[in-house]
Amino acid sequence: MVTDNPARDPADTDLTRADSLAREIFAGVANKWALLLINVLADRTLRFTELQKQVGGISHKMLAQTLRHLERDGLVDRTVHPVVPPRVEYRLTEAGQALRATVNGMCAWTRTYLDHIEEARRRFDSTRAG
Amino acid sequence: MVTDNPARDPADTDLTRADSLAREIFAGVANKWALLLINVLADRTLRFTELQKQVGGISHKMLAQTLRHLERDGLVDRTVHPVVPPRVEYRLTEAGQALRATVNGMCAWTRTYLDHIEEARRRFDSTRAG
DNA sequence: CGGTATCCGACGAGATACTG
DNA sequence: CAGTATCTCGTCGGATACCG
Numbered sequence: 001m002v003t004d005n006p007a008r009d010p011a012d013t014d015l016t017r018a019d020s021l022a023r024e025i026f027a028g029v030a031n032k033w034a035l036l037l038i039n040v041l042a043d044r045t046l047r048f049t050e051l052q053k054q055v056g057g058i059s060h061k062m063l064a065q066t067l068r069h070l071e072r073d074g075l076v077d078r079t080v081h082p083v084v085p086p087r088v089e090y091r092l093t094e095a096g097q098a099l100r101a102t103v104n105g106m107c108a109w110t111r112t113y114l115d116h117i118e119e120a121r122r123r124f125d126s127t128r129a130g
Numbered sequence: 131m132v133t134d135n136p137a138r139d140p141a142d143t144d145l146t147r148a149d150s151l152a153r154e155i156f157a158g159v160a161n162k163w164a165l166l167l168i169n170v171l172a173d174r175t176l177r178f179t180e181l182q183k184q185v186g187g188i189s190h191k192m193l194a195q196t197l198r199h200l201e202r203d204g205l206v207d208r209t210v211h212p213v214v215p216p217r218v219e220y221r222l223t224e225a226g227q228a229l230r231a232t233v234n235g236m237c238a239w240t241r242t243y244l245d246h247i248e249e250a251r252r253r254f255d256s257t258r259a260g
Numbered sequence: 261c262g263g264t265a266t267c268c269g270a271c272g273a274g275a276t277a278c279t280g
Numbered sequence: 281c282a283g284t285a286t287c288t289c290g291t292c293g294g295a296t297a298c299c300g
Contacts, residue, residue, distance in 0.1 A: 025247055026236065026240045031161065074253075102232055102236045112228070120202065120203055
């Protein structure tokens with residue numbers, strides 16, 4: 001995606017279509033709730049409420065919505081156990097697992113550069129306001 | 131970050147603060163424009179208008195805004211050449227380069243699973259509407 | 261417990277116009 | 281060319297309430 005193609009050949013309508021789809025998928029996955037959910041689902045399979053507890057700050061609604069998206073894109077697998085009370089479990093599919101490696105990288109990056117960023121912000125803010 | 135800590139020790143206020151900061155940074159970076167910009171800036175240094183052309187679909191405003199954020203967090207370096215007409219160049223800092231690897235991973239993932247996802251969507255949509 | 265629907269405020273983001 | 285400001289509108293996202 002974004003395979004630096006400044007002047008694309010007008011002929012490959014197929015590639016442009018695939019590219020626009022790629023863009024949409026990328027945008028769908030490049031959002032905090034989706035990535036956070038994937039990160040939390042990394043190794044275990046969790047239930048709806050457990051997920052909400054693990055991912056701090058996500059609302060009931062956004063959790064359901066994001067899970068729907070991830071399910072639709074085949075990143076998480078939704079298993080309903082026909083019992084009462086209902087028991088629904090979520091786990092990563094192979095595609096989700098593949099993405100998870102990337103997410104881990106982003107989390108690691110955040111940890112590594114936390115201080116660096118905090119200081120960069122101080123510099124930026126002072127050299128602007130001052 | 132999100133180092134599965136269901137019941138955190140109430141004593142380490144420091145860790146919770148760092149964690150909330152980490153969350154904010156993660157969320158700031160986990161958005162399509164930021165990631166797309168980082169991806170485009172991967173190997174070369176680009177000017178404002180060049181960036182806008184490379185990242186298709188981004189508005190003048192969002193480009194400026196996102197660049198400000200990235201600059202503030204020390205991910206991109208902004209160099210102003212005092213000439214006329216103005217020439218401002220953007221390049222990744224070391225922190226940005228480090229994050230870039232992750233972004234590359236996400237782009238690669240998107241390419242790899244494009245077909246997989248497209249089919250998953252068809253299945254999902256049909257087994258729902260049907 | 262898991263999920264959807266509705267209402268409503270806040271913010272994201274485009275268009276436009278203006279400065280240096 | 282690079283950047284900011286304003287205005288506007290659409291969407292995101294939270295709270296709440298209600299079904300299975």
